[in-house]
Amino acid sequence: MSDLVWLSMAELGRMVATKEVSPVEVARAHLDRIAALDARLRAFITVCAESALEAARAAEADLMAGKITGPLHGVPWAPKDLYSTKGIRTTGGSKILAESVPSKDATVVSRLSQAGAVVLGKLNMHEFAYGPEGLNAHYGDARNPWDGSAHRIAGGSSSGSGVAVAAGLAPGSLGSDTGGSIRIPASLCGITGLKPTYGRVSRAGVLPLSWSMDHVGPMARTARDCALILGAIAGYDPDDPTTSVLPVPDYAAALGGEVKGLRVGLLRAHFTDVATPEVRAAVEVAARRLEQAGAVVDEVNLTQIDHVAAASSAIVASEAVAYHAGWMRTRAQDYQPDVRERLRIGAFVSGAHYVRAQQVRALVRREVDEALAKRDVLLGPATPIAAPVLGERDATLGDGPSDVRSALIRLTRPINFSGHPACAAPCGVTASGLPIGLQIVGRPFDEATVLRVIDAYQRLTDWHTRRPAVA
Amino acid sequence: MLAPMEITVETLQRLARLGGFAWTDAELEAIRPGVLRLLEMLERLESVPLDAIEPTTQYRML
Numbered sequence: 001m002s003d004l005v006w007l008s009m010a011e012l013g014r015m016v017a018t019k020e021v022s023p024v025e026v027a028r029a030h031l032d033r034i035a036a037l038d039a040r041l042r043a044f045i046t047v048c049a050e051s052a053l054e055a056a057r058a059a060e061a062d063l064m065a066g067k068i069t070g071p072l073h074g075v076p077w078a079p080k081d082l083y084s085t086k087g088i089r090t091t092g093g094s095k096i097l098a099e100s101v102p103s104k105d106a107t108v109v110s111r112l113s114q115a116g117a118v119v120l121g122k123l124n125m126h127e128f129a130y131g132p133e134g135l136n137a138h139y140g141d142a143r144n145p146w147d148g149s150a151h152r153i154a155g156g157s158s159s160g161s162g163v164a165v166a167a168g169l170a171p172g173s174l175g176s177d178t179g180g181s182i183r184i185p186a187s188l189c190g191i192t193g194l195k196p197t198y199g200r201v202s203r204a205g206v207l208p209l210s211w212s213m214d215h216v217g218p219m220a221r222t223a224r225d226c227a228l229i230l231g232a233i234a235g236y237d238p239d240d241p242t243t244s245v246l247p248v249p250d251y252a253a254a255l256g257g258e259v260k261g262l263r264v265g266l267l268r269a270h271f272t273d274v275a276t277p278e279v280r281a282a283v284e285v286a287a288r289r290l291e292q293a294g295a296v297v298d299e300v301n302l303t304q305i306d307h308v309a310a311a312s313s314a315i316v317a318s319e320a321v322a323y324h325a326g327w328m329r330t331r332a333q334d335y336q337p338d339v340r341e342r343l344r345i346g347a348f349v350s351g352a353h354y355v356r357a358q359q360v361r362a363l364v365r366r367e368v369d370e371a372l373a374k375r376d377v378l379l380g381p382a383t384p385i386a387a388p389v390l391g392e393r394d395a396t397l398g399d400g401p402s403d404v405r406s407a408l409i410r411l412t413r414p415i416n417f418s419g420h421p422a423c424a425a426p427c428g429v430t431a432s433g434l435p436i437g438l439q440i441v442g443r444p445f446d447e448a449t450v451l452r453v454i455d456a457y458q459r460l461t462d463w464h465t466r467r468p469a470v471a
Numbered sequence: 472m473l474a475p476m477e478i479t480v481e482t483l484q485r486l487a488r489l490g491g492f493a494w495t496d497a498e499l500e501a502i503r504p505g506v507l508r509l510l511e512m513l514e515r516l517e518s519v520p521l522d523a524i525e526p527t528t529q530y531r532m533l
Contacts, residue, residue, distance in 0.1 A: 307519055310512035317509070329492060344498070345505045347490045348483065353513045358526030360516060365527065 005168035016074040023074025027056035043164040047121040073116030081122035084205035106205025124160030134159025137336035145468035155188035162189035180412025183424035187382035187437025198419035202237035210319040223454035227251035260294030267380035275384035282428030311357035317346030382424035382437035426463040
């Protein structure tokens, strides 16, 4: 199997630009690997071999004509299957949209195409992004590549993105994150995933789950690759009125610095303290590693987090059933059972509940803002547990028993609620060899610092370079 | 505050119809525990002092 599939997007882009490798060769290497492994991993819903090779040939022709569009020129990637792709079906992981072929690309897909990147196919996900396990009754459950024997979940909802990037089927992806759907699979699959600030990246052309909680962001193997993708997709979009007009910094150029003097708050109560002992220990070691590198680490307790589960459930459930109401009236039988049940429950949340939840949101956002007023970033685990076996229902956390679903979203959902940027990255492995993920939370629109910290950590450690069992 | 009312399948049936959903009793019975859990969680928010806090939306228009 070609080593090209293990190169970062940054390295591939450099090699394409210097003509050390052809974009066609790079696309073929990934398509060959998809053909060899995806029947087992089920990362892809649709593979676009023909159009990928055609786009790669066009990128090569441009290169030969002296036209290079930037660091992602000729570099392959794959979006979660809720991004509209012109002429390629966009299913949302559903039966309902199984034959839906958009006439226009989502803004971010279009921006990555303009940057010269090549779409390999569309990635598996929890149906309509409504579940943190990453399960899909219609296209098969994506399989976590870190366990060669047991079928472990990849985490979701961007499960295909987590698996494809971890297993070398695609060097980068775009996921979406409503309660942790970028950071959970990043944590469980041992990759890097960034949920930007709400408003930093356009959601136009992306199937919604919950308009006010959905975030669009990159998933890749390194902070540098996330920076390259974010640089290409971020910025105001007239098709998404919630996008910010703030200028987009050069995220990749902001990397490479030290963390000396950087103020890091280790999230204790409700975060690190509720993780399993292995996860807690790995995150504490990561905090010490940053401290040894010169960061100033103290401890933070966010007290309002207790209310997040109820309030964010009210918001997501209400917004989701509002979007799905038409299909829930006419095609309820076509949803997978867990998603159908969640959507039905949303019909019983009142307007008063919804508004109260938005008041709680103001409270939580203020508390996170205050914690970040004295610090540059906050640090905690991304998930309190490593990847569970498919069908496992119960977990034991630092503060007692929990169902797996609640455990998976517990540490990521508060940051969707508050809208701050947050990035998950690998920081260790369990005794059974499963990845452990940390999470860095930053100030609004300060993705550059979040990525700088993860990049610095990745230059100090090698967790992000480890390869899973199936590889 | 009024005493909490019992949430029966009939109650759910009426509320679902108000929302324009025609779900069977069996379908509603299946989700009743989930609805009860969510409503109990939301009831606990009543004790959070929020009177002086204006509800937010997510938009940071910058």
